Amino acid sequence: MATNGENQQNQAGRHQEVGHKSLLQSDALYQYILETSVYPREPESMKELREVTAKHPWNIMTTSADEGQFLNMLLKLINAKNTMEIGVFTGYSLLATALAIPDDGKILAMDINRENYDLGRPIIEKAGVAHKIDFREGPALPVLDQLIEDEKNHGSYDFIFVDADKDNYINYHKRLIDLVKVGGLIGYDNTLWNGSVVAPPDAPLRKYVRYYRDFVLELNKALAADPRIEICMLPVGDGITLCRRIK
Secondary structure, X not given: OOOHHHHHHHHHOOOOOOOOOOOOOOHHHHHHHHHHHHHHHOOHXXXXXXXXXXXXXXXXXXXXXXXXXXXXXXXXXXXXXXXEEEOOOOOHHHHHHHHHOXXXXXXXXXXOOHHHHHXXXXXXXXXXXXXXXXXXXXXXXXXXXXXXXXXXXXXOEEEEEEOOOHHHHHHHHHHHHHHEEEEEEEEEEOOOHHHHHHOOOOOOOOHHHHHHHHHHHXXXXXXXXXXXXXXXXXXXXXOEEEEEEOO
């Protein structure tokens, strides 16, 4: 059993990487992944945006560097061209997507705060991929409802990434399942929610973690029971669940 001194030492040594949401028990192992696999191959534009985001007071909201690398490769593997992102923040995952899809690819990107996106936009423009992005400021649900009204949008998206308000994840899923194509993917971020999904009821949790935990649990249960999709929950970042539409 660890002593109080050992516990304090372990906490003091917790990884300080901005956007660090790794569920790995060893911070040294996470640092190894970053230094061996992620940082040496990280595009210069993504590195610059990561460093700009590090100065934001809410930098914990950013996609971690290892998850950005994962998304970039995933999009290439499935040859995604028409994509959507709900929840942009400063645009790190958006840039990862824009760099992965072809020059004539498109990303419908939605966020309630343009100010955060504007921090990353000059870097995205410098990377030469801003023309792929259609940014919409405001809630995503009205935009999704409008898309669904037009039959031509049904099954038109290759990939959709959701990293936004957890209390609306179920509402997003009800709509996105019609917009993603059969064989396409939806990625829901934060589905392990700081590991709180397995925390006991009396566990000391931050208020926002405790508040959103029930919504994340509800989503995970719903996705596991949805016969229209195949799912894979991965412990990348703060947990990402990939949903492949099969019907």
